[in-house]
Amino acid sequence: MRKALLFVVALASVAGVWELYKAVGPAAGGDVLGWRILPRTSDHAMPHVWEMIGRLFDPESRSSSRQIWRVVLSGAWFSFRLALVGFVVGSVVGVGLSVLMARFGIVRRGLLPYLVASQTVPLIALAPIVVSWSGRVHPFGLDVPRWSAVSLLGAFLAFFPVSVGTLRGLLSTSPTSLELMRSYAASWRQTLWRVRFPAAVPSMVPAFRLAASASVVGVVVAEISVGLRGGIGRLIIEYGRQATSDPAKVYTAVFGAGVLGLAMASLVGTTDSLLMRNRAPAEERAQ
Amino acid sequence: MPQGVPGWTTDDRGLAMSARAWRAVTVAWPPVVFGVGLLAAWQLIVKVFDLKPYFLPAPTSVLDAFADNFELIRRAAWVSGGNALVGLVIGTVVGVAMSFLLMRSRLLNEMVTPLAIALNAIPIVVLVAVFNNQFASTSEVPRRLMVTLIVYFVVLVNVAKGLRQVHATHLELLRSYAASPYEVLRKARIPNAVPYLFTALKIAAPGAVITAFVAEYFGGNQNGLGARITSNLSTSKNAVAWAYVFGAVALGLAFYLFSIALERLTITQRAASPQGEST
Amino acid sequence: MTVEDLAVEPTTTSAVRIAGVSMTFNAGTPRAVDALVDIDLSASAGEFVSLIGPSGCGKSTLLRLVANLIEPTSGTVTVNGKPAHQARADQDYGMAFQQAGLFDWRNVVRNVELPLELKGWDRRRRRERAMEMLRLVKLDDFVEHRPWQLSGGMQQRVAIARALAAAPALLLMDEPFGALDEMTREHLQAELLRICAEAGTSVIFVTHSIPEAVYLSDRVVVMSPRPGRITQLIDVGLGRDRDDDTRESPVFYSKVTEVREALRGIRGATDDELAIARALLDGGRDAAGRAGVDDR
Numbered sequence: 001m002r003k004a005l006l007f008v009v010a011l012a013s014v015a016g017v018w019e020l021y022k023a024v025g026p027a028a029g030g031d032v033l034g035w036r037i038l039p040r041t042s043d044h045a046m047p048h049v050w051e052m053i054g055r056l057f058d059p060e061s062r063s064s065s066r067q068i069w070r071v072v073l074s075g076a077w078f079s080f081r082l083a084l085v086g087f088v089v090g091s092v093v094g095v096g097l098s099v100l101m102a103r104f105g106i107v108r109r110g111l112l113p114y115l116v117a118s119q120t121v122p123l124i125a126l127a128p129i130v131v132s133w134s135g136r137v138h139p140f141g142l143d144v145p146r147w148s149a150v151s152l153l154g155a156f157l158a159f160f161p162v163s164v165g166t167l168r169g170l171l172s173t174s175p176t177s178l179e180l181m182r183s184y185a186a187s188w189r190q191t192l193w194r195v196r197f198p199a200a201v202p203s204m205v206p207a208f209r210l211a212a213s214a215s216v217v218g219v220v221v222a223e224i225s226v227g228l229r230g231g232i233g234r235l236i237i238e239y240g241r242q243a244t245s246d247p248a249k250v251y252t253a254v255f256g257a258g259v260l261g262l263a264m265a266s267l268v269g270t271t272d273s274l275l276m277r278n279r280a281p282a283e284e285r286a287q
Numbered sequence: 288m289p290q291g292v293p294g295w296t297t298d299d300r301g302l303a304m305s306a307r308a309w310r311a312v313t314v315a316w317p318p319v320v321f322g323v324g325l326l327a328a329w330q331l332i333v334k335v336f337d338l339k340p341y342f343l344p345a346p347t348s349v350l351d352a353f354a355d356n357f358e359l360i361r362r363a364a365w366v367s368g369g370n371a372l373v374g375l376v377i378g379t380v381v382g383v384a385m386s387f388l389l390m391r392s393r394l395l396n397e398m399v400t401p402l403a404i405a406l407n408a409i410p411i412v413v414l415v416a417v418f419n420n421q422f423a424s425t426s427e428v429p430r431r432l433m434v435t436l437i438v439y440f441v442v443l444v445n446v447a448k449g450l451r452q453v454h455a456t457h458l459e460l461l462r463s464y465a466a467s468p469y470e471v472l473r474k475a476r477i478p479n480a481v482p483y484l485f486t487a488l489k490i491a492a493p494g495a496v497i498t499a500f501v502a503e504y505f506g507g508n509q510n511g512l513g514a515r516i517t518s519n520l521s522t523s524k525n526a527v528a529w530a531y532v533f534g535a536v537a538l539g540l541a542f543y544l545f546s547i548a549l550e551r552l553t554i555t556q557r558a559a560s561p562q563g564e565s566t
Numbered sequence: 567m568t569v570e571d572l573a574v575e576p577t578t579t580s581a582v583r584i585a586g587v588s589m590t591f592n593a594g595t596p597r598a599v600d601a602l603v604d605i606d607l608s609a610s611a612g613e614f615v616s617l618i619g620p621s622g623c624g625k626s627t628l629l630r631l632v633a634n635l636i637e638p639t640s641g642t643v644t645v646n647g648k649p650a651h652q653a654r655a656d657q658d659y660g661m662a663f664q665q666a667g668l669f670d671w672r673n674v675v676r677n678v679e680l681p682l683e684l685k686g687w688d689r690r691r692r693r694e695r696a697m698e699m700l701r702l703v704k705l706d707d708f709v710e711h712r713p714w715q716l717s718g719g720m721q722q723r724v725a726i727a728r729a730l731a732a733a734p735a736l737l738l739m740d741e742p743f744g745a746l747d748e749m750t751r752e753h754l755q756a757e758l759l760r761i762c763a764e765a766g767t768s769v770i771f772v773t774h775s776i777p778e779a780v781y782l783s784d785r786v787v788v789m790s791p792r793p794g795r796i797t798q799l800i801d802v803g804l805g806r807d808r809d810d811d812t813r814e815s816p817v818f819y820s821k822v823t824e825v826r827e828a829l830r831g832i833r834g835a836t837d838d839e840l841a842i843a844r845a846l847l848d849g850g851r852d853a854a855g856r857a858g859v860d861d862r
Contacts, residue, residue: 110321120493120543261409
């Protein structure tokens with residue numbers, strides 16, 4: 001309860017800082033030590049917080065009479081489903097790869113350096129390329145709908161943290177447990193299911209959280225790259241372009257993206273709690 | 288080890304040295320073979336299936352495109368890398384400064400942490416669309432601001448953790464020396480926090496590069512690596528686009544290696560570095 | 567099902583036979599280590615044998631060779647009349663380690679059921695046997711508890727229940743009480759004796775503690791390091807009925823002293839002078855023999 005309250009206070013103080021800067025900052029943008037780094041504070045460039053909130057309930061544009069919050073919410077829902085598919089596919093692939101790497105030392109030694117390096121390289125640079133495949137490529141004569149390319153990018157970004165985190169967990173089983181299973185003449189597969197996987201869950205949980213937010217970012221960026229209709233990414237770009245005539249509009253889309261991220265995080269967070277429900281509280285967990 | 292073979296001696300040291308070299312080869316060959324195999328397979332697949340360049344250009348044509356456009360790629364990398372670097376430096380400095388504040392005030396800490404966690408879930412990179420409206424359309428500031436924000440939160444959370452989570456035993460010891468809070472800060476908290484700073488940098492440095500690219504997709508100046516990839520794709524110059532992608536990969540790796548090098552230079556001997564949090 | 571059903575028919579074959587076993591780690595490389603050299607040891611059915619010795623004497627290695635967790639460089643290990651790997655495949659022994667090694671995602675009874683699951687027993691039979699074991703170790707009130715809710719001693723008791731679940735003829739234990747405080751240790755030692763007496767189980771027990779070795783065993787095997795080998799076999803001869811009073815009996819003390827002196831004789835050159843001095847004080851004894859100078 002206290003945490004929720006503090007979160008609200010934190011949000012309110014962010015809004016407070018926004019308004020404060022708006023009140024005292026230069027209207028046409030300013031310089032600090034010769035660098036033009038202070039943003040403009042005119043109502044045009046920096047709408048009031050209440051204007052942003054109010055805009056949610058106004059119609060989207062002259063041509064459409066739907067209230068903006070509905071449009072934004074449906075955009076967020078669209079992107080949410082794409083991100084979810086990406087997350088699930090990425091997680092499955094990630095876990096599968098990590099099992100392969102745990103089982104076969106050669107695969108691990110060959111693949112792992114690339115996985116670690118890939119965490120550092122901007123896969124997002126591939127986004128436009130992956131998205132350009134849809135509509136142009138027909139594997140086995142099938143149509144690749146554009147939305148699936150967007151999900152694929154989300155999966156692409158999600159599977160790396162999952163595979164690295166799961167691998168770390170699978171390899172960190174206590175030697176005592178492994179000796180025990182060996183004394184039972186258990187096969188590698190039996191040991192995997194009964195010991196390695198359950199012991200790996202505490203490592204997989206933070207990996208899933210990372211993967212969830214990575215999937216969201218991947219999907220949003222991919223939507224922007226391709227301009228996929230219906231998603232929140234495209235709304236942000238569209239409203240961003242209309243900012244000169246309608247400054248508060250883009251903020252509504254930003255709120256939508258926020259809701260998307262939080263929804264994904266809550267879903268994964270609930271799954272995490274389920275996975276960890278019978279575990280020792282962190283302080284008592286044996287290392 | 289056969290005797291009489293040139294280069295191999297029979298004394299113990301010689302035996303040990305060639306054994307070490309052999310072991311190094313045994314350990315290192317899988318990733319090298321894998322990398323080479325991947326490139327070879329790529330080339331083969333493109334040739335055998337006669338894949339059109341708009342799907343997947345052959346590595347050889349990408350290499351050619353890279354060589355041809357090297358100067359342009361370098362300049363674009365300079366722009367993107369510059370944005371990432373500025374954001375990284377400023378974000379780190381401000382993040383470290385704020386972490387001291389967070390260390391002092393428990394209330395502030397409890398307010399900021401959930402905010403940081405929520406921000407981690409949200410694709411805050413979309414804020415670039417907002418920033419683009421607040422600055423001139425030719426300004427690089429929106430991208431730098433975005434990178435700064437992201438780096439700031441990563442550094443803040445990790446360094447604050449390092450300053451706060453000192454071993455209880457160390458704190459008790461200093462208390463028994465009647466040390467002042469400032470002395471505790473200097474003698475225990477700051478040294479404890481240094482590895483956390485580097486853990487944060489290892490996450491933030493590549494993150495800065497990634498953010499710099501993504502920010503370019505939102506419009507504004509089109510002279511960075513990210514923007515060039517999109518523009519080359521739209522003009523169907525796929526091999527060139529891929530060449531820019533490799534430039535992007537190289538830039539990201541460079542930043543990561545830079546953060547590792549920085550760590551190696553300043554920290555000599557330490558126990559295992561702490562598990563970092565991306566926020 | 568009663569405890570008697572768990573008793574093993576006394577056989578004339580020895581429970582464990584170790585013949586000419588040597589173990590070298592990293593054989594053929596410059597980092598080769600002779601962990602064990604030329605070990606010959608037999609344990610009969612129902613016998614309690616302790617392995618004791620300083621660090622590096624190979625006692626844990628020897629236990630793992632019996633358990634077929636590792637293979638010897640030379641020599642043979644026979645368990646229950648079969649080669650060691652067959653005994654492991656047939657699950658002829660149960661093992662307990664220094665860490666209880668319970669799975670914290672399973673409750674107590676499911677932890678005990680683990681070996682039975684692997685043997686393919688059906689749910690009802692598994693649960694029956696697990697409950698029987700927990701009654702044996704007097705933990706039947708904690709069946710649904712999670713491992714972290716139990717004390718160290720209780721966790722080790724669960725581990726022992728698990729080791730006995732498949733009613734093995736042989737129990738292999740690697741310093742299972744090492745991480746516990748002295749009072750809990752003594753209590754668990756008494757429990758272990760009771761359980762093994764009732765079931766007729768043979769035990770090979772690795773320990774660092776001289777009183778523990780003497781209290782528990784029929785025979786104490788003294789080992790020495792560099793390279794690991796058996797220096798002495800000491801018959802304890804305290805009989806089957808041991809209790810708290812036994813720990814204070816003169817026989818107990820003299821056996822503890824005997825083991826301690828056997829261990830002392832192992833330590834290296836630095837103790838030679840001490841041993842020679844003692845021998846000279848004793849007078850009339852073979853100084854060289856007592857000092858163990860020729861024993862390298």
